[in-house]
Amino acid sequence: MSHLFLILTLLLAVSLSSSEVVELTSKTFGAVNKEGDWLLKFYAPWCGHCKRLEPTYNEVSERLKDSKTKVGKIDGSSERSLAAIFSITGFPSLFYVAPDGQTVYKYKGSRTAEALVGYVQDGYKSDEALSFWSGPFGIVGQCKWFLLWLGSFMFTLHEYLDKTLGMGPVPAGIFCVVGGMFVTAAAVVGMTVATAPDLKRD
Template sequence: MKILIVSVLASFFFCEASNSFNRVIELTDRFLEVKGDSQWLVMFYAPWCGHCRKMEPVFMQTAQSLANTPVRVGKLDCTRFTSVASELGIKGFPTVLFLKGDEVFTFSRDRTREELVDFARRLSGPPVKFIDSCTDMQVALQDEKLFFVYVGERKGDLWLAFETSAKHLQDHLMFFAIEMDCLKWHLKEAKSPAVAVFKEGGNIVMPPIGLDGGVNETVQQWILAEQFEDFVRITYGNLPLLLKTGKILVLVVVDEDKVGTLTHEMDTFKRDLEAVMRKNQEEFREKVQFGWLASPEIGNSIAITTLPLPCILAVNSSSYQYFLPEKESSILDQEEIVEFVRAILDFSLVPQGGRSYSTHFQRTVFEASVSLGQMWRGNPVLTSVLFGLPLGFLSLICYSIFCGDIMEARDDDEDQLIDDEFHEKKE
């Protein structure tokens, strides 16, 4: 019996200690005094924020995943501690920051546990992680889906450019440095020093830098161009980074259901585009990034129209201009898709859209109308109240401003007419 009681108490204590250890710390205005003493992943929220409430369980899971790391996880109510929010420049909710020393990094990817954990894990270490043994390199090859590596002696312009790029992009990408001996079987054609990217079970070595190009700019632009897998799922979180690749984005626009699955037609269409990418990888790799949009709202916003599904949409990441096939996308075969991409690359197709003021205005109006339509379909009564009452008050104000003088003038005319009639009778 004593053994049972001791076991129960020990289990209870362990659970309590574990929960205490894994919990998200509720921070106060004293956070500004202690934030430099440790590494912090902090969610800044407001109690009335629906997105904050939705993110809270994800953030709790993130805290549990980071329990055995040097990263401390906390959250702060910006409506109570406004001085902290003002000091750190918090302008929207929820905002997630990683703080270490005087450095502050803002989380801008999708709000999932995996993305948050990877974000904290990358920033908790140095910008470039040094691999001292070939065994550690094998571990990195197994654990990391995509990473960049510098191979060779850590000195010279190439190393400095790689290190600078790592500092700028640490919150998005993983960077390693290692001696050539551990990678000679993987990078058979590379000469030390070299920069390479490992992704999807293979690797790509950065081409030699020409004499007319700056080393820093060339290395960073190459890293930005190669930072994604060959066929990537595009979301609001990674779209800003995709627009920095300088490539043509060739996307298949589909619509996932609530459980994240596609209809047979859309899945087949998506696989066809992926097959095109695999077969023509060498031809298109340097200039084209293939991917798929699970949220048609992104594609509709780019094209400023409601696209038919499934659909192929190509976007110039530099100018934000877009291209659509002349034929209906759903009836295109693989060869026609290849010809469509080639026509974009040789400037045979006329682009649409872009970033001009008129296009931006059209896009703003379109997105506003779409949002209003979604609100109406979701809750027509509330939408009527939200927009009906302000419009009613505005109408009354306009009426009093523009029609009040007319009524007063009419009254004056009537008074004058009565006075004239009175004088005529008197005479």
């Protein structure tokens, strides 16, 4: 009897985990454009509309558990770099990332389970995608992410140089500014090379 109970418990755990909404952070967000299509929700813990949407969103995840679509959520109040590249202006905000991992649609329809499931299954095809260049995975979106990351990194570096190594606030600040300019210039060159057209000579 105890073995049967254990087996049933394990089966229940597997069932629940397969339909669980994935909490994404800046460290795990890379999976979004590598692992097929995603339905994404940006939320904030204090947002009343987000709390009311949560049961519906969990139901959507349950309905899609046997499909290839993954369902994720992002705390936009703490993951500000991700909120910036998606140009989040309010919560909750819903997006669908197509199977190519690059094409993004902003969902503006009814927030019912039926409507959301229908959208990711076929409805997005009649909608207009966000511009790639200004979208989350385009040049503008990546520049936003880089600048926010650089600012956070330089702040941490300044604290380390000043407080831990005892360099002093002014020398540490100068070091960070010069270093930031160098890193930014290198990033601009890298982006220019990466996006330059491949010119072939006849």
